[in-house]
Amino acid sequence: MDGVINIFKQRGETSFKCVSRVRKALNVKKAGHTGTLDPEAEGVLPVCVGRATKLVDYIMGKEKTYVAGFELGLVSDTLDAFGEVRSTNAVIPPEEEVRKAFADHIGNTLQTPPMYSALKKDGVRLYELARSGIEIEREAREIEITSIELLAFDGRIGSVRVDCGKGTYIRSLIDDVGRELSCGAVMTSLMRERTGPFTLKNAVTVEGLAVEPEKHLIPMEEVLSEYGSMTIPEGFRKLLINGVKIKDTRVTGIAKPGTYRVYSEEGSFLGLGERVEDFLYLKLNLV
Structure with a gap:
């Protein structure tokens, strides 16, 4: 079984536990999620199964949309309402x-990851250090936020919708805004x-996988459907699979520079190929 399941992770469950339940429901050994959601968070958690686990980094790099609730006048060690909260x-x-x-946070900005996060320092999760009372210096990282919409605000409590790139912590964004407003x-x-x-529209709960699980499995080719396709001569298949960069007009002449879904003449889906100048190679081998 190879493909992606668009899981709706429910509140109160870790992403790791959610994947474990998917693995059990599908009776597969190989599965991985595409970006951790905190236990108290919920929503879309694509889970890659079988050979599709090679798509994890590809999916993680895609833009994400969050809706977050917030409350002004408070601060927390975890930057959310589930840690030690105090009024300012x-x-x-x-x-x-x-x-x-x-x-003011729309665009490319620098953000410092929170201590209570799954990032690692010398092989140890930051949240494990934080729970031990250890705080270390974290290097600010560049993030991209393409839009922020204030959905509601009653004078203290509100909600926002955020479209952002990989590595953005919404908790940190809200904490930063609270600091800038001098109220927390x-x-x-x-x-x-x-x-x-x-x-969310096409997401399914783990419980929903019990009936016709294959119905919810999205093929790898469909996940990569934004790219055009190209078919290579059979004689070049093994070279591409082995990571060789091919410079041959019989291959490079059939497509303009760019990224493509690459197929063999017999119709086998080989992976994502990259045509750069006069070379073609598989940037993501899915065979």
């Missing part, structure tokens, strides 16, 4: 200032609505 007793700014503070802010809820082409 600060004056809460008006909605116009809140809206502007969020909007914590995330109170998080829903991931989209990861690339995977949305």
Whole structure:
């Protein structure tokens, strides 16, 4: 069984446990998720199965959409409402200032990952260090936020929808906004609505896999359908599979530079190929 299952991860479950349940439901050994959701978060969690586990990094790099709840006037060690929360007793700014503070984060900015995260330092998860009372310096990383919409705000409690790239922590975004507003802010809820082409609309719970699991398996070729396709002469198949960069007009002459789904003459899907200048090679071997 090879493909991707668009799972709806429910609140209160770790991403690891969710994948473990998918593996058991499908009776497969090889499966992996495409981006951790915190236990208290819910929403889209694409799970790659079988050979499709090679697509994990590809899917993780796609843009994501989140809807997050927040509350001003509070701070937390975990940056959300599920850690040690305390009030700042600060004056809460008006909605116009809140809206502007969020909007200022649109574009490419630097963000420091939270201590309570799954990132590793010398092989140890940061959240494990944090639970031991250890805090280490984290290097700020560049993130991209393409849009932020303030969905609701009642003077203290609100929600936002965020479209962003890989590596963006919504908890950190809300904490940063709270600091900039000099009142503090914590995330109170998080829903991931989209990861690339995977949305809530076509997501399924693990329980939903019990009936006709194959019905929910998205083929690898469909996941990569945004790319055009090309068929290579049979004599070049083994070379591509073995990682050889081919410079031959019989291959490079059949496509313009770019990324393609590559097929053999017999119709076998080999993977994603990259045509660069006069060379063709498989950038993602799925055979």
